[in-house]
Amino acid sequence: MGASATIAAPGWRDTWKHVRYVATDNPVTLGAFALFGFFLLLALFGPWIAPYDPLMSDTTVALKPPSAAHWFGTDSLGRDILSRIIVAAQLDFGIAVSAVFASFFLGSALGCLAGFYGGWADRIIGRIADTIMAFPLFVLAMGIVAALGNSVANIILATAIINLPFYIRVSRAEVNVRRNAGYVEAARLAGNSDARILALHLFPNVLPPMMVQISLNMGWAILNAAGLSFIGLGVRPPQAEWGIMVAEGATYIISGEWWIALFPGATLMLVVFTFNLLGDGLRDILDPRTRT
Amino acid sequence: MLKMILRRLAGAIPNIVGVVIVTFLLTRALPGDPAAYFAGPSATTEAIEQIRAQLGLDKSLPHQFVLYLKELASGDLGNSLSTGQPVLAEIRTRLPASLELTLCGLVLACVTAIPLGVLAATRPGSWIDHLCRMLATAGVSLPTFFTGLLLAYVCYFLLGISPSPVGRLDVSFPAPATVTGLYLVDSLIARDMETFRAAAAQLILPAATLGLFVMAPLMRMTRASMLGVLSSDFIRTARASGLSGTKVLYTYAFRNALLPIVTTLGMVFSFLLGSNVLVEKVFAWPGIGSYVIEALVSSDYAPVQGFVLTMALVYVMLNLAIDVMYGVIDPRVGIEG
Amino acid sequence: MNAEAPLLSVKDYSLEFRTRSGTVHALEDVSIEVARGETVGIVGESGSGKSVLSFGILRILDAAADVRAGAISFAGMDMLAAKESALQQVRGREIAMIFQNPRTALNPIRKIGRQIEDVLRTHTSTLQADLKKKAIECLAQVRITDPERRYSAYPFELSGGQCQRVMIALALACNPSLLIADEPTTGLDVTTQAAIMELVSELARERSMATILITHDLALASEYCDRIVVMHAGHVVESAPTARLFERPRHPYTARLIASTPSPEVEIDSLASIPGNLPDLRRNDLPKCRFHARCDRAVAQCTVGPLPEATFEPGHRVRCFNPLAYTAP
Ligand SMILES: Nc1ncnc2c1ncn2[C@@H]1O[C@H](COP(=O)(O)OP(=O)(O)OP(=O)(O)O)[C@@H](O)[C@H]1O
Ligand SMILES: [Mg+2]
Numbered sequence A: 001m002g003a004s005a006t007i008a009a010p011g012w013r014d015t016w017k018h019v020r021y022v023a024t025d026n027p028v029t030l031g032a033f034a035l036f037g038f039f040l041l042l043a044l045f046g047p048w049i050a051p052y053d054p055l056m057s058d059t060t061v062a063l064k065p066p067s068a069a070h071w072f073g074t075d076s077l078g079r080d081i082l083s084r085i086i087v088a089a090q091l092d093f094g095i096a097v098s099a100v101f102a103s104f105f106l107g108s109a110l111g112c113l114a115g116f117y118g119g120w121a122d123r124i125i126g127r128i129a130d131t132i133m134a135f136p137l138f139v140l141a142m143g144i145v146a147a148l149g150n151s152v153a154n155i156i157l158a159t160a161i162i163n164l165p166f167y168i169r170v171s172r173a174e175v176n177v178r179r180n181a182g183y184v185e186a187a188r189l190a191g192n193s194d195a196r197i198l199a200l201h202l203f204p205n206v207l208p209p210m211m212v213q214i215s216l217n218m219g220w221a222i223l224n225a226a227g228l229s230f231i232g233l234g235v236r237p238p239q240a241e242w243g244i245m246v247a248e249g250a251t252y253i254i255s256g257e258w259w260i261a262l263f264p265g266a267t268l269m270l271v272v273f274t275f276n277l278l279g280d281g282l283r284d285i286l287d288p289r290t291r292t
Numbered sequence B: 001m002l003k004m005i006l007r008r009l010a011g012a013i014p015n016i017v018g019v020v021i022v023t024f025l026l027t028r029a030l031p032g033d034p035a036a037y038f039a040g041p042s043a044t045t046e047a048i049e050q051i052r053a054q055l056g057l058d059k060s061l062p063h064q065f066v067l068y069l070k071e072l073a074s075g076d077l078g079n080s081l082s083t084g085q086p087v088l089a090e091i092r093t094r095l096p097a098s099l100e101l102t103l104c105g106l107v108l109a110c111v112t113a114i115p116l117g118v119l120a121a122t123r124p125g126s127w128i129d130h131l132c133r134m135l136a137t138a139g140v141s142l143p144t145f146f147t148g149l150l151l152a153y154v155c156y157f158l159l160g161i162s163p164s165p166v167g168r169l170d171v172s173f174p175a176p177a178t179v180t181g182l183y184l185v186d187s188l189i190a191r192d193m194e195t196f197r198a199a200a201a202q203l204i205l206p207a208a209t210l211g212l213f214v215m216a217p218l219m220r221m222t223r224a225s226m227l228g229v230l231s232s233d234f235i236r237t238a239r240a241s242g243l244s245g246t247k248v249l250y251t252y253a254f255r256n257a258l259l260p261i262v263t264t265l266g267m268v269f270s271f272l273l274g275s276n277v278l279v280e281k282v283f284a285w286p287g288i289g290s291y292v293i294e295a296l297v298s299s300d301y302a303p304v305q306g307f308v309l310t311m312a313l314v315y316v317m318l319n320l321a322i323d324v325m326y327g328v329i330d331p332r333v334g335i336e337g
Numbered sequence C: 001m002n003a004e005a006p007l008l009s010v011k012d013y014s015l016e017f018r019t020r021s022g023t024v025h026a027l028e029d030v031s032i033e034v035a036r037g038e039t040v041g042i043v044g045e046s047g048s049g050k051s052v053l054s055f056g057i058l059r060i061l062d063a064a065a066d067v068r069a070g071a072i073s074f075a076g077m078d079m080l081a082a083k084e085s086a087l088q089q090v091r092g093r094e095i096a097m098i099f100q101n102p103r104t105a106l107n108p109i110r111k112i113g114r115q116i117e118d119v120l121r122t123h124t125s126t127l128q129a130d131l132k133k134k135a136i137e138c139l140a141q142v143r144i145t146d147p148e149r150r151y152s153a154y155p156f157e158l159s160g161g162q163c164q165r166v167m168i169a170l171a172l173a174c175n176p177s178l179l180i181a182d183e184p185t186t187g188l189d190v191t192t193q194a195a196i197m198e199l200v201s202e203l204a205r206e207r208s209m210a211t212i213l214i215t216h217d218l219a220l221a222s223e224y225c226d227r228i229v230v231m232h233a234g235h236v237v238e239s240a241p242t243a244r245l246f247e248r249p250r251h252p253y254t255a256r257l258i259a260s261t262p263s264p265e266v267e268i269d270s271l272a273s274i275p276g277n278l279p280d281l282r283r284n285d286l287p288k289c290r291f292h293a294r295c296d297r298a299v300a301q302c303t304v305g306p307l308p309e310a311t312f313e314p315g316h317r318v319r320c321f322n323p324l325a326y327t328a329p
Helices: A002-007 A012-025 A027-049 A081-117 A119-133 A137-148 A152-178 A182-189 A194-230 A242-253 A259-286 B002-028 B034-039 B045-055 B061-073 B087-122 B127-140 B144-158 B183-189 B193-230 B233-240 B245-282 B288-297 B301-329 B331-336 C050-058 C084-090 C112-123 C128-141 C160-172 C190-206 C218-224 C242-247 C252-259
Strands: C008-019 C022-034 C039-043 C065-074 C095-098 C178-182 C210-215 C227-232 C235-241 C310-313 C316-318
Touching: A027 A081, A027 A259, A081 A119, A081 A152, A081 A194, A081 A242, A081 A259, A119 A137, A119 A152, A119 B002, A137 A152, A137 A194, A137 B002, A137 B245, A137 B288, A137 B301, A152 A194, A182 A194, A194 A242, A194 A259, A194 B144, A194 B245, A242 A259, A242 B144, A259 B127, A259 B144, B002 B061, B002 B301, B034 B045, B087 B127, B087 B183, B087 B193, B087 B245, B087 B288, B087 B301, B127 B193, B144 B193, B144 B245, B183 B193, B193 B245, B233 B245, B233 C050, B233 C095, B245 B288, B245 B301, B245 C112, B288 B301, C008 C050, C022 C039, C022 C050, C022 C065, C039 C050, C039 C218, C050 C065, C050 C095, C050 C178, C050 C210, C095 C160, C112 C128, C112 C160, C128 C160, C160 C190, C178 C190, C190 C210, C190 C218, C210 C218, C218 C227, C218 C242, C227 C242, C227 C252, C235 C242, C235 C252, C242 C252
Parallel strands: C022 C235, C039 C210, C039 C227, C095 C178, C178 C210
Antiparallel strands: C008 C022, C008 C065, C227 C235, C235 C316, C310 C316
């Protein structure tokens, strides 16, 4: 039953029914969708929502605990933490989305080629993936950003590279099992070029498992970007970013000013949690077999 | 057995080659001028040229690669710009601290995650199963650096039950005589229980932080794999033969379930070694992670390169160990591999 | 039948599985009896509940199973009320089982000798030092060539037939008084099938061990069994001594099964196959007689009223509204 759902285009009506079933059956997924929407709003309209200018420092109110004026308190320069968290959503989401999509496009292109042609293409692409996987991934990302220089673009590049193997493997496997399927043969006999067959007949099958991978990876990409910023790679102060904010708050936590690190850290956690729940939920929707 | 290890070792060679090439490329072939990089921001053009020649950067890329291999073979990872010290020596003295932390994190994760996963699998649908599912999803969502801070804040600042979360050993204790470089082991060898306890007290928070992060994938895998094995035919045979519940669960089910768990250990190590850097920063742990962060702050590239290479080699070795372990558990591997 | 109490008796046993897609009414009012030393065949097409019944007897069903009614007694012991620890004493020692797929039924990463030792250690007081010798004896009994060497083999190193021999050695290690053989020969080639069946029946005779032989091959059952029980969709529809069943089947399903079983005297194209499929056991409105939709003797009352049980002769029982009739000879 699961296989047919991915091969033949399932009626949208059925898909929608299934989505509704999963959503009502599993309120956690529904909650994750709601939270995701909320964070998306923050990312899109953050600068207009934020009550203060995220960069404006005011030393008269430095290191103030949460109050009615500053819900999440202020940091050592008197900047409003809530505003910084809201504005940072754009940057963190931006990094994650760009990185994940970059590795999605490149990874599935390489994976499709490897799965479709096999032979040398497969061996070379496989070796690339293996070489990336031979590093502890976060360490490789550190090495890349350190070599290329501290910038947001390089964080995106590094995150994209370390995610690449997952996409290559998933798409390679999907294409490989289908490359000799009847409908591919038929398309070939009808005179379609390899590129056309790959793009129109094989690639669509890769999408459903990729969706799950994307949403699981998104959380991981955010964690990675924040981790890199935390150790001083990539985004630089005074720009607002969750990882940096936690790093800035770290020095104060020992002396009891907990709010500086807590709120951005908790936000980061919640966002990643949302993506992971979403990934699990999507898996339930797209692949009912694996439900446990 | 030895033959299998050798064969695995041979299988790891392409990975090692790949790692060496990538670390080489990371410094030499990327945009930007490495000579300017190594010369520092205030260097004159002549100084940069001099360094270029000194580093062999005026030669062709393949030539440079050969030089790089020669240096590696003689154990030369270059010198740190800021301290002037050889990178290899520094990494060698700091590596045990990192390994001790990583291994303790792994042990903590294993002793909690695996029993929980087994428990969840033997009672599917129960509250403990749901709890495990929730924990597993929450666990991978934790930014390690944040959980570390939180633990330090709660255990040190609020509750006062742990020592100041800085370093491997409280300043009032002398470091135990170095045998392995692992304080826990060394203090035991020296029969110095005081130091052992102090080192353990310092270690527990960072190790728990690491452990929390990798618990999730381990628990998930344990549960899934146990569930699969428990519904397989040979478990039914074991039950039909009247073997006791514990015998069926441990000797029959668990040992088979271990196979996929051991396979996930590869991913777990990748996570562990990566988060290790973050945790070392949070707890001012004097391992190679802290070393590389200091180097990053001063744009000192040789230590970074040495660090990436060391971590990758450690990771390759750990994967090798995993392969061997798999072969020990699964008799089928020796034949097919 | 003699008046002595049967070794195993299953009475009006009903069992359901609760699944995501509904309740599976896997067994309903199943009754069978097995006397000491007797070989009883259970036949029926795939999905008729043969395996489920044998798992039910040993109480090794999975958690989704729910016993709704009935009683099972084995050698005077109430199996349904027994505690798990008591059941463990019975399993492997008194009742042993061999399974459908010998390859997957053995632990893939444990030496077969060790697997036999596990059973011996659980049920016998064999000394640790003698365990290995005893395990090798068990292997020798099932005529595995070179048992000393096979002792330390893993299942993947053996052929299917050899695995099934190991399964038999494992099952017979403690001299059980009842052996349940669940399709012991499916998946094996024809010559191996015959060899395995000969082995089982010979060992059973030697030890005067009762045997339940589960199969969908009526010809096989007729060759080895004293009595045959026919199952269909979770019901026992007919049970009779083998010769009697073949001479005068009373249930239309049995008659069709016999007609569709190839034998040397029957032309292959005169074989009648049974039309239709088993009903979906998840239905809540299963008819009283689960065969009636496929039956050419169906009458109006087949779907209503309790399924009658008729005894035609001692030991020949049929559950049918309109059984076949034979004129007296
Ligand atoms: N764990 C289970 N959960 C739900 N339904 C089950 C389960 N086990 C068995 N069943 C159902 O019980 C019915 C009887 O199955 P069983 O395995 O006993 O058939 P069988 O007669 O042994 O068939 P075969 O000849 O193929 O072995 C089937 O409809 C099956 O779908
Ligand atoms: Mg069966």
